[in-house]
Amino acid sequence: MSQQGYVAAPPLSQAQPGIGGYPASFGVPPSQPHYAHYGGTPQSAASPPPAVYKTPASSGSSLPPPPGPGPFVSNGVHNGVGTRGFPPPTSAASGSTYPSSPYPGLAPSPASTQQLANQMGAMQIGGYGHGPLHGPQSPTSSVPQPTSQVLPPTSGRPLMPQAPQMAPPPSASGQPFMPQSPQMAPPPIGASSAMGTTAAAAAMGVPGSFSGLPHPPGGSGFQQPPGLAGPQGFQPQQVGPYTGQMGAQPGFPGAFPAGAAQMAGPPQKKLDPDSIPSTTQVIEDDQTKRGGQVYATNLRGQVPPLVTTDFVVQDQGNASPRFIRCTTYCFPCTADLAKQCQVPLAAVIKPFAAVPKNETPLYTVDHGEAGPIRCNRCKAYMCPFMHFIDGGRRYQCGFCSCVNEVPAFYFQHLDHMGRRVDAYQRPELSLGSYEFVATLEYCKNKKPPNPPAFIFMIDVSYPNIKSGLVRLLCAELKSLLERLPREEGAGSSAVRVGFVTYNKILHFYNVKSTLAQPQMMVVSDVAEMFVPLLDGFLVNFQESRSVINNLLEQIPDMFTDTGESETVFAPVVQAGMEALKAADSSGKLFIFHSSIPTAEAPGKLKNRDDRKLINTEKEKTLFQPAKGVYEDLSKECVSNGCCVDLFLFPGQYIDVATMGSVAMHTGGSVYKYSNFQAQVDGDNFLRDIRKEVEKPVGFDATMRVRTSTGFRATDFFGAIYMSNTTDVEMAAVDCHKAVTVEFKHDDKLSDDAGALVQCALLYTSVGGQRRLRIHNLSLSCSSQLADLYKSCETDALVNFFAKSAYRAMVNQPLKAVREVLVHQTAHMLACYRKNCASPSAVSQLILPDAMKVLPVYMNSLMKSAALVGSADLSTDDRALQRLLVTGMGVEETQALFYPRLIPLHNLDVGSKAVPLAVRCSEERLSEGGVFLLENGLQMFLWLGQACPPEFIQSIFNVPSFAHLGADVMTSIPELDNTLSKKLRSVIDHINQQRSHAMKLVVVKQKDRSEAPFRQHLVEDKGLHGGASYMDFLCYVHREIRQLLT
């Protein structure tokens, strides 16, 4: 079945090769056959994976210790505090605990289960003839029952923080309401989903046998719910969503295209939305519990605070969650268990993540000519997971168990605990993250790399001139070039710069410092691109400042009267890449492009924005990049370390799917400013370009993820390119780019040894130094699924599902992709219910605590612009969202799929804090209110019709709402009063947290401009289709019930 596709844990009974059906859109097809599927024969489990980096010819065993100040130096790239010492071993007395304790990460947590007691109490079940359902469960009764030797004892804490808003149960002893099977039938496609709500709400039923009292703590070990099969009872092969039932259940997904119809249904009696799990509450609770604290990474399998929580990381042997987050921090011991629960096992790795100023920057270890120490067999790098034996003369690799000799220069005695006495003086023995200086063995052609170069390539065709873009950009570059990134401690930037302008033809500029005037060289034969000059094209800005500034002043005037509106694109990328190649440099192309490249040239594109394809089998073709030229170009760019950053300024369709694919496969970023006007959009563009030029970045990077025995990385999602199955290539990787890595078992894992992951990133720094950045993480393993569910991270799960679904949508009908998301949600939750939750009426919806808000995110993902399938949405915007998400980390996907809705009408001007967000639903809006909504890409200021005139006066300098002009406002004036200042500081603060500058759109209640805003109220019915959170939860619950029976 085609729908099985991309799912993380596919229906494992099916021995299909590969992860099934969704080959990457580009770059990885050859890797497919190697992907293991659960239950498959372990592929080369015993043989070590091939090395990604060349092993130094000499192991250095006879070399003297490296010269210099010591084995490592503070890498000042992040903070410049060169004198900062190595962090004291805070746990020196007790030692590092991860090698010995099997469950160190499983500190007792509060309730592991959330029972969604029924809020349906007051609801009339239309047509079924029953009165009000039984009321919601008293919160105190929602205590999880199951306990076992592994589970921590449950506390009596109320499980639903919002529970006080729930009404008390009118009857605690009633029988569950069990709708008859005909009522369980899904509504017909396109029918009012109100019907679906009713049936499904009924299905959510009542807390049958729950008495309203806490269950006595179970003392007799883990108990299966009665009536269920044995420990392996839940058989996805038999009852899973992928075995034929899917086609027979058109109900929910079918509701998608019929957005308008859904909203036309008769008003249902409102359910209390406070009674279903709330993302904002979960975020607040985590902030309350863990905010402001130090998070030490000394424990294996420890679940970090949420991405939204403010905390300080102290590296004590595992990589900071800023670098790696996982879908679960406890892996199941066997492939069978993984198969059973279908919870994807994945890590979201952001190797270049920014480290806040109050945390220790990465240390750099320099072993001189010997280079980094690595396991002879699996090539893992020296790290805290290596166990020294034999008096310190040898070490056993934590990844492959191979016993290696310790090089003479590296020898050190062991203490009575068997630890090296220098363990805490060496970052690579005690920290989760650090860098090695790479030797020539790690460089192309064994030559030290040249510093990277930036090439600015400006489309000077008519639209960019007319919009004011070219003038704005040239003016900005003069100051921006003064701030090129540099190695910490370096007096000036080593990055060289070059300039090209183009429309149908290309103009190269000689800006050699000895010239009085810049010289232009024109290349009009774009079919066979070449670089007409080498000397004088890439220069040091400091040396050529006057010539460059001269050029930047001339460019806007040179083309001011242009009538040329046609452009080329592929030859531009080709030219930039050839220039970098000729200079033997890696680097970045900053391309500022206005229109679909229709001029006669390689990579010529045509408008293929056919909205008639939407909601058909062929919709996916809208997102497939054009084949041929662009694929080859991306590949060539990556092999030459050429990253493409794309700034698009289209007036109409520009084929983001194709043009953006070059940026995404080269580790670049894509920015799009539709109908750009310098006066309106200039500030956002400038913020973006400044961030893009200045942000931390590594070039010509290759990443390799190694794992301990028993599992391995099988699939990779990101702004990456893969020419084989293991090496993740990135022409550049910046602080916002994350690679999501999926793991599969190829053998058993043991709870003693745990599961170890080492990510090694080889890259060239902005100063031209070749380095290896290492991130290590140790996870727990368990044969109890309850441990896995307890250690899940919903935000990371959402990141994985978003990336896999967005990859799938270029090969599958969108409906099928959405259906897989629904069914996998239901499957994961049903498995929890069956294996981990206390026995209770099947009519109750029971969610694992760590996953209780998963449904709202999954529903939001399905309603996201890319997946929703509506002719009202711009194809380019949908394609853009798809590309952006591919490179996102957990913070970014969290914000995107659950935007922040911040009430501003009661803004405390005395406080520096951003006010707490409220649930993303229309219910929270009020006529008298003012709200800010942001999702990391867009920002809206919503004004209620009756919002206080004083507020309007303070912010907009007009007397009232009615006085606001008819035009859509995209900024607020700078007024000299406390409220205005406070509001602008909130907006600035949020913008600083995000990778993209967000254009502020002021939205007036009941105005036409409200639609784009409402699209982001993800708990409501989708404006373009898709269910409300409540309806979705009801639907999922029905699915779960079916899986359980």
Ligand SMILES: [Zn+2]
């Ligand atoms: Zn090894």
